[in-house]
Amino acid sequence: MEIASFLIVFFMVRYIRTSLQTAVRFPEWDRMLVMAQYAGMGLLIADVFIDADFIKWLWHFILIAMVGAAYLLKDFRPVRNVWLAVGPYILISLFNDIVELISKDFYNSIDDAIAIAQVFALVWLVATWISGQKQQKALEKERLKRQQEEEQNRIIASQNVMLEQIVAERTAELTRQKEELEQTLSELKTTQDQLIQREKMASLGELTAGIAHEIQNPLNFVNNFSEVSVELIEELRDERKKEERDVELEEEILNDIAQNLQKITHHGKRADSIVKGMLQHSRASTxxxxxxxxxxxxxxxxxxxxxxxxxxxxxxxxxxxxxxxxxxxxxxxxxxxxxxxxxxxxxxxxxxxxxxxxxxxxxxxxxxxxxxxxxxxxxxxxxxxxxxxxxxxxxxxxxxxxxxxxxxxxxxxxxxxxxxxxxxxxxxxxxxxxxxxxxxxxxxxxxxxx
Missing domain, CATH: 3.30.565.10 (Histidine kinase-like ATPase, C-terminal domain)
Structure with missing residues (x-):
């Protein structure tokens, strides 16, 4: 009976510590459970060397205390079903010792029934323990799965925060680059306009010498015909002062002057067209x-x-x-x-x-x-x-x-x-x-x- 009680105490302590992770979550209870385990070991050793009835009552006290703690304490609620496994055996053992204490004859009459009941209680304990272990494994698996999901969700949330930060930084960087590109584009357009103006002025410079040469020709004609016309007018005046005027000569001089004026007009228009072309080339196109x-x-x-x-x-x-x-x-x-x-x-x-x-x-x-x-x-x-x-x-x-x-x-x-x-x-x-x-x-x- 003492070995069975020790095994029950040992596995109950192990089950509670493992299920509740008392070493991390409840260090005070963990120390007490370890003490209970050592106490059970001490009682087992004492039972070998000391033949005293009080030892079995100490076993009952430890078992009832552990089951009661598992059932009543708030921190132990997740493992309160442990009393379903060990409860029948503890009750039968307690009943057996009480009956033996009160009436030896009655105890002897029911001794075989109690022994059978203890065997069934042990079978129940083992079956319940195995079932509990399976449930525990299933729950542990579910807990690990949930923990993994939570960890994945945490990682995803962390990654989302990181991605949002990266996106925000990238957006800010793209915005800055966009502004820089717009500024650069504006500067390039300004530079392009300046270069186009320089190109236009460069072509105007190339035209200058040609225009000077081209405009010189009509100006020379204008000057020459003007001088000839002045001479013809003087000749006409001299002819008109004579007493015997030559009408045909005067008419011929007038015709020459008219032709000169026509040529002056022609070459003047030519010079004017060259100047207009230069002005058109130099000014901005409409x-x-x-x-x-x-x-x-x-x-x-x-x-x-x-x-x-x-x-x-x-x-x-x-x-x-x-x-x-x-x-x-x-x-x-x-x-x-x-x-x-x-x-x-x-x-x-x-x-x-x-x-x-x-x-x-x-x-x-x-x-x-x-x-x-x-x-x-x-x-x-x-x-x-x-x-x-x-x-x-x-x-x-x-x-x-x-x-x-x-x-x-x-x-x-x-x-x-x-x-x-x-x-x-x-x-x-x-x-x-x-x-x-x-x-x-x-x-x-x-x-x-x-």
Missing amino acids: HEREPTDLNALADEYLRLAYHGLRASDKSFNASLVTDFDPNLGLISVVPQDMGRVLLNLFTNAFYATEQKRKTGLAGFQPTVKVGTRQLGNDEIEIRVRDNGCGIPQAVLNKIYQPFFTTKPTGQGTGLGLSLSYDIVTKGHAGELAVETAEGEFTEFIIRLPT
């Missing part, structure tokens, strides 16, 4: 289309570009070939913008022929040709061809990119062809194509809808 004589526009800018280059390099000389379609008529374009396109193409053509001339190629004669023609009823074409050094195939697909240039540093901004391409394609819904053979020629083709 992007308003006007009916324009492209033949005259191309011819004028060709000569201006040529004389501008000759003003800076007296050794340069080139043949200018024009092939204009007389039936071209007036084409609706923005004259300032189209003038800039032609000036860029002519300047590049003269530059290419000059570079080829400097190679010392025997018999080479720089030639720039410009021609126009009507393509059907809805399109016209302008071709600008030079027999210069051509464009290498390796850079052919880059020539319309902003800031790309094959000229040495300081001789080009790389915006001429880019701006020309935008003016033709975006401003006039046309096409700017190029045909070239390296070392032989380059020909730019402008096609515009009429």
